[in-house]
Amino acid sequence: MTSNLYREHILDxxxxxxxxxxxxxxxxxxxxxxxVCGDVVRLDIxxxxxxxxxxxxxxxGCVISMAAASMFTEKIQGKTLAELEAMDDADIFEMMxxxxxxxxxxxxxxxxxxxxxxxxxx
Amino acid sequence: xxxxxxLDPMACRGDFPILQRKIHGKPLAYLDNAASTQKPEVVIDAxxxxxxxxxxxxxxxxxxxxxEATVAYEAARDKVVAFIHAPDRRGLIFxxxxxxxxxxxxxxxxxxxxxxxxxxxxxxxxxxxxxVPWQRLARDTGAExxxxxxxxxxxLDMASxxxxxxxxxxxxAFTHISNVLGTVNPAEEIIDRAHRxxxxxxxxxxxSVPHLPIDLTVLDPDFFAFSGHKMCGPTGIGALYARPELxxxxxxxxxxxxxxQRVEREKATWxxxxxxxxxxxxxxxxxxxxxxxxxxxxxxxxxxxxxxEQALAAYCMERLREVPQVRVIxxxxxxxSGVVAFTVExxxxxxxxxxxxxxxxxxRAGYHCAHxxxxxxxxxxxxxxxxxxxxxxxxxxxxxxxxRKAYDLLAATR
Numbered sequence: 001m002t003s004n005l006y007r008e009h010i011l012d013x014x015x016x017x018x019x020x021x022x023x024x025x026x027x028x029x030x031x032x033x034x035x036v037c038g039d040v041v042r043l044d045i046x047x048x049x050x051x052x053x054x055x056x057x058x059x060x061g062c063v064i065s066m067a068a069a070s071m072f073t074e075k076i077q078g079k080t081l082a083e084l085e086a087m088d089d090a091d092i093f094e095m096m097x098x099x100x101x102x103x104x105x106x107x108x109x110x111x112x113x114x115x116x117x118x119x120x121x122x
Numbered sequence: 123x124x125x126x127x128x129l130d131p132m133a134c135r136g137d138f139p140i141l142q143r144k145i146h147g148k149p150l151a152y153l154d155n156a157a158s159t160q161k162p163e164v165v166i167d168a169x170x171x172x173x174x175x176x177x178x179x180x181x182x183x184x185x186x187x188x189x190e191a192t193v194a195y196e197a198a199r200d201k202v203v204a205f206i207h208a209p210d211r212r213g214l215i216f217x218x219x220x221x222x223x224x225x226x227x228x229x230x231x232x233x234x235x236x237x238x239x240x241x242x243x244x245x246x247x248x249x250x251x252x253x254v255p256w257q258r259l260a261r262d263t264g265a266e267x268x269x270x271x272x273x274x275x276x277x278l279d280m281a282s283x284x285x286x287x288x289x290x291x292x293x294x295a296f297t298h299i300s301n302v303l304g305t306v307n308p309a310e311e312i313i314d315r316a317h318r319x320x321x322x323x324x325x326x327x328x329x330s331v332p333h334l335p336i337d338l339t340v341l342d343p344d345f346f347a348f349s350g351h352k353m354c355g356p357t358g359i360g361a362l363y364a365r366p367e368l369x370x371x372x373x374x375x376x377x378x379x380x381x382x383q384r385v386e387r388e389k390a391t392w393x394x395x396x397x398x399x400x401x402x403x404x405x406x407x408x409x410x411x412x413x414x415x416x417x418x419x420x421x422x423x424x425x426x427x428x429x430x431e432q433a434l435a436a437y438c439m440e441r442l443r444e445v446p447q448v449r450v451i452x453x454x455x456x457x458x459s460g461v462v463a464f465t466v467e468x469x470x471x472x473x474x475x476x477x478x479x480x481x482x483x484x485x486r487a488g489y490h491c492a493h494x495x496x497x498x499x500x501x502x503x504x505x506x507x508x509x510x511x512x513x514x515x516x517x518x519x520x521x522x523x524x525x526r527k528a529y530d531l532l533a534a535t536r
Contacts, residue, residue: 005476006531015535037472037488038496038503062470063532107472 005098006063014063019073021056030118031059034110039065043114045076052076052084057111064100064107071095072111085119087112129426134512137162137418141512148482151517156301156329156461156508157486158351161415165354168414172407180406181380181397195406198413199396205416206346207337208363212395215362215369216409220328221251223347223362224295226399227324228255230372231345231364232293235322238264241291243321245270245278245307246498247300250491252326256295270296272498276303276452283312287319294321298330302490302506303452304435304461306330313343322368328352332419332510333459334428344368350408355415359408362399369395376401419511427511431460434509434518438462441522447529451504460509463490466525468533471505477528483521 023029023044031042039061046054055073059066075095076084092109093100100108135141138160143150152160172194178187180195203211217223232255236242242256246269260267268291271282278296287294294316298309309325316323324345330336332353338346345368349360364372374381374392378401383391392398419427436455439462442448447467452458466474471487478485486506489496496503507521 004480006473011531011535014532035493037470039470062472064472104472104476 005100005104007098010063010067010096010098013067013070017057017066017070019054019056019070020058022058023054023056026056028115028118028122030114030121032110032114032117034061034065034106034113036106037062039107039110041065041069041111041114043069043073043111043118045115045118047081050080052079061110062107064096064104065110068092068096068108069111072115076115081119084115087115127423127426127429129422129430129511131430131512131514134422135514137164138512139163139166145482145484146480151483151513151520153507153509153513153517153521154484154486155352155510155513156490156506158357159332159354159510160512161356162354162418164418165356165411165414169356169407169411172410177407179403191406194410194413195404198409198416201413201416202361205336205420206331206348206363207339209339210366212366213364213369215364215396215399216404217347217360217362218358218405219349219351219360220326220347223345223360224252224324224326225255226362226375227345227347227364228259229375230399231322231368232256232259233263234373236260236263236265236292240265241268241286241289242266243268243270243283243286243291243294243316245296246272247276247278247303247305247492247495248295248297249301249326249328250493251328252295252297252324253494256293265292269494272303272495275454276300276305277457278305278307278312280308280311280315283315287315287321291316291319291321293324295324295326297326297328299327299333299459299461300452300492300495301329301461302463302492302495302504304458304463304508305453306334306457306459309341309343313341317342329459329461333424333431335424338363350412350415353412353415354418355412356405356408359405359412366395369399374398374401378402380404422511430511431509431513432456432458434513434515435460435462437515438507438509438518438521441518442525445522445525445529447533448525451499451501460513461506462508463504463506465502465504466529468536469525469528471503473532474505474525474528477531478521478524481520481524481527483517483524485521 026044028045033040041059057069180192271279322344331348346363381401475487
């Protein structure tokens with residue numbers, strides 16, 4: 001087998017991304033890139049009764065950043081703004097379920113960085 | 123005179139202990155030499171031997187160890203001077219690396235010679251180390267930063283240089299060999315044209331000094347910088363060669379111990395060259411290690427190393443042509459060094475590098491500290507294989523097999 005990063009669940013999210021696309025009239029919409037590798041993620045979020053009711057991502061990048069974005073849109077479903085604000089890198093590493101190592105950790109946290117920047121600008 | 127100029131990479135491999143390592147159970151194929159090179163046993167031994175038997179601070183004590191250490195440090199300077207055929211040992215300043223050497227010039231020469239409205243010429247293929255110091259100097263002084271264009275096949279557009287030199291310029295800063303494209307720039311020609319136009323010249327030689335014979339008496343640059351760690355030497359040691367007459371009137375970048383002649387309460391005077399630019403205790407052991415690296419490379423023969431790398435790059439490009447999803451960036455093989463950057467359709471270079479790593483093959487992925495170059499070619503991040511004297515055709519074959527494997531794995535999922 002190749003590198004243990006490319007586990008089935010990661011390749012599944014990469015090959016069949018969940019919630020890929022954009023939302024019309026989102027409550028939160030933000031995009032940023034990782035200047036080190038050029039990966040880009042845009043995140044659109046709709047809120048209902050203070051909770052995430054819909055989330056979409058759009059972007060370009062490596063297997064890890066794209067799979068992370070796909071998994072992230074599932075993970076934040078139903079969360080309140082306060083819960084979103086409380087999310088940190090450890091949540092992402094747990095979500096990924098593989099040992100990323102220092103260089104690829106940056107790829108995985110890109111969607112979280114997009115959210116954090118969006119929340120900071122609200 | 124060497125009767126057989128060819129290099130035997132298998133013999134070289136035995137000189138590098140790290141090449142015995144296995145990565146994920148596979149033999150290491152180290153193809154990231156443009157980033158940094160591995161160290162032969164003689165260099166590692168030189169460091170250990172120096173610390174075990176001859177170490178003390180230099181240029182200070184009259185005791186035996188200090189004198190021996192000073193002799194070793196200055197002997198290393200002489201070896202480096204001879205290696206690049208520098209015309210005058212007073213012009214060879216030890217620095218941490220290429221980046222520090224260029225920053226030294228930007229600070230010590232740039233801040234007193236560049237003024238509002240002056241022009242600094244760089245190229246679109248510069249590594250950030252020979253770009254950002256000039257960018258900052260231009261912003262701080264009000265000078266203009268002008269770019270020599272790169273042609274579609276990855277060469278410097280010499281007509282573009284000539285147009286830029288039509289108006290007075292203070293400095294032309296260019297890379298001898300591109301760390302992304304592998305392009306070998308016509309350094310002698312560029313320096314000559316810049317000098318005739320009245321400009322000074324800064325050469326980033328980080329990718330050339332380790333790989334091909336250098337003769338500064340022929341090239342005749344004003345400033346010339348390179349790093350030890352890219353030429354089998356230790357980290358933390360590099361060099362700037364500059365014309366002594368320029369250094370003599372430049373202010374030191376760092377001040378402190380080791381570089382002063384006399385200090386009074388209100389002022390100080392500097393030592394002579396080259397120590398005027400080597401404030402504080404320098405990287406003594408690292409310099410000695412660099413001296414050992416220079417001896418090692420000279421024993422292999424720089425002509426032979428260069429021929430070996432060019433042959434490997436040509437072989438690599440030929441093998442990559444067999445993979446339809448691969449696009450090689452940069453000029454044809456006869457115009458390049460042992461640097462081959464490429465993209466693979468549907469495979470992000472970070473994923474490629476990761477999958478190759480699981481096969482024991484080490485390459486670099488990303489923008490290679492050359493954002494403007496990627497912008498002007500509208501390039502996504504790229505993968506880069508870069509060769510040195512210990513690399514083999516078998517390692518190129520493993521690279522190509524790994525690329526196919528990565529494509530099969532990732533293209534199939536989408």
